[in-house]
Amino acid sequence: MTIKQLSPTLSVAPQLTPADIADIAAAGFRSIICNRPDGEAPGQPPARSIEQAAASAGLAFVHVPAVAGALTEADAEAMAKALDRLPAPVLAYCRSGARSEKLAEMAGRAGQRAAEEDYDIVVVGGGSAGIAAAASILKRRDHLHLAVVEPNEDHYYQPGWTMVGAGVFDAAVTRREEARLIPKGAHWVKAAARSFQPDANQVMLQDGRRLSYKVLIVCPGIKLDWDAIPGLAATLGRNGVTSNYRYDLAPYTHRLVKAFKGGRALFTQPVMPIKCAGAPQKAMYLSCHRWEKAGVLGAADVHFHTAGGVLFGVPDYVPALMDYVERYGINLHFGSRLVEIDGPRQTAVFERADGKGTQRAAERFDMIHVVPPQVAPDFIRESPLAAASGFVEVDETTLRHPHYSNIFALGDACSASNAKTAAAARAQAPVVAVNALAALDGRPPAAAYNGYGSCPLTVEAGKIVLAEFGYGGKLLPSFPGWLIDGTRPSRLSWLLKDTILPPVYWHGMLKGREWMVRPQPIGA
Structure with missing residues (x-):
């Protein structure tokens, strides 16, 4: 079996047999693509037999059949889609390997080389938590070389979806382009993270690139299963x-x-x-x-x-x-x-x-x-950063990893026992910003998170029970009881949810403006 490497994430080979799969897995491949239609030649192993052997070896498999000498743009598109979703590195095969190589070229994947990029801080996740943390950091130190790793082009104000379901908001107002929200001074790495190598201070991306960091912040959200x-x-x-x-x-x-x-x-x-x-x-x-x-x-x-x-x-x-x-x-x-x-x-x-x-x-x-x-994302759950729960293990006060002093996590992906809400991420972001910069300077964490989260419980159109609490269920109201008693339905709380919080999200939290969430020092 002759394997030709086209890039760090893609290689090609001639016809495989089920007996080859164990060696392919041992060589480090994680996925296989078959580019040969079944029945093309006598004695050809059917794709299904390769798929079964791959599954037994823990490898992903996709059949993208294409006719030799008659490759189409649709074939190239199917190849590109398969490469986008399969775990790398990938081995593609056909009769001789030439067809797979040509499809890779047509899909724009041949000849890619691994690139290593160095950053002061890498933020994995460009959702609410990631953008807020990056913005808070750059507000404090705008000259840093900071990357935000996020594959999606759209960003959503997810707390608004309850109101969409109620006919109060139009869905379109909850969506904006990710490019418009990346903080000034941050580099958007438009890719998905694949794995972590914390001992080497590196993040591996699905496209084969490696990002090196001095400080890592992990906040890719939660997986809806x-x-x-x-x-x-x-x-x-x-x-x-x-x-x-x-x-x-x-x-x-x-x-x-x-x-x-x-x-x-x-x-x-x-x-x-x-x-x-x-x-x-x-x-x-x-x-x-x-x-x-x-x-x-x-x-x-x-x-x-x-x-x-x-x-x-x-x-x-x-x-x-x-x-x-x-x-x-x-x-x-x-x-x-x-x-x-x-x-x-x-x-x-x-x-x-x-x-x-x-x-x-x-x-x-x-x-x-x-x-x-809802569970931790697969690449988090399978990483050395994961706690027993599958989420990124952190100290509940500093949001720092207990074993890696230069790694922090916040938002839905971290293991802290707070409620997983946008309000929690808003309170966590400044804490992580302060502590990440301290780690960058070789100092211990300085800011503390008290577990704050908020859940505006819309009990009827026009009234909300404004639940605000921290670790252990301790009530942490933002307003005096004479203004808003969070344990009772309130029209003022509805005004907060309906009118005030969306602009606070878009123009405050995601811009690094820490209104009412200034980080508190440890022990305060």
Whole structure:
């Protein structure tokens, strides 16, 4: 077997056999592409046999068949898409290897060479946490060589999706181009991170590049695992199945709720951690309030299935929420986890534990709002930075990794026990900025994070229970009680959510303006 390397991430070879796969895996390849149509020549091993051997060896496999001497732009596009999504390095094969090499050339992947780029600070993740942290750092020290690693071209104000689902915001106002948000002075590395080599102070990218750093900040967010619930991915956006946890689905929530004239409406919440633990309830309360105003609430059979054992994790806010549960006639099901969904039959299967073990029960629905299970991104979970939870291990006060003094994490990807909310990332960013600069200077961390997070619980259109709390459920209100009592529904809190927080996000947090979140020194 002769292998020809085209780049650090791509090599080509002649026809493989299942017996070759073990050696390919041992050589360090992580993926295989077959560019040969089945049945091209007598005795040719079918692609399926190579795929099975690859799966047994832990390698990814994609079949991108192309006819020798008749390669098309569509073939090149398919090759490029496969290379974009497969773990590198990749080995592509055909009869002789020449066809695969030509496809790589047409896809623009031949001849790429590994590049190593050196930075003072590398920020992995260009979402809320990453942009805010980078902006706060550059506000303090604008001459630094800082990179933001982010593959996506669009950036979303995700807290606004609840309001989109309620018909209050238009979805378009929650999206902006990532290029417009990269802080001045930062270099946007438009690529996905693949792995970390913390002992060498390097981040490996999917395209084969290596970024060297003096300080690393990790904040790629959380993975929404839609595929963890059988049947869910195939029915999202139709059959009455929706979720405000996706930009393209929140408008469908609005359409479903507006058209609803009665029937069974289910709302689900998976096991923690999830981003914005109050969002599953927000969708439910706002839906019920709309039905109440339309005079159809009496015809609605509303059920809230939560995998947890309580309505909300901080007891001080539960009485106000229970008032709305009773007002809307919501049926609560604790310890109830969605495990399967059949969209065409509009049936959901829930798993519950009782004294006799685990029981499953199917429930019919006319509409269902689903919140997917959420886990650490794969490349974080499989990295040396991960805690037992799979998230980046950090000290809860300094947000520094306990084993690597020049690595920090914040936002949804870090292991701190705070609620995973945009407000938490907003409070964490200045802390990480101060401590990252201290690490760059060879000094110990100086700023402390108290676990602050905020969850504006929209209990009806025009009123919000403003939950603000820190580690251990300690209440951390931003306003005096005479102005906003966060444990009670408030119209002023709605004004905050509806009118004030979006510009604070776009023009404050993402610009490094630390309004009301100035970092506090350790021990203060």
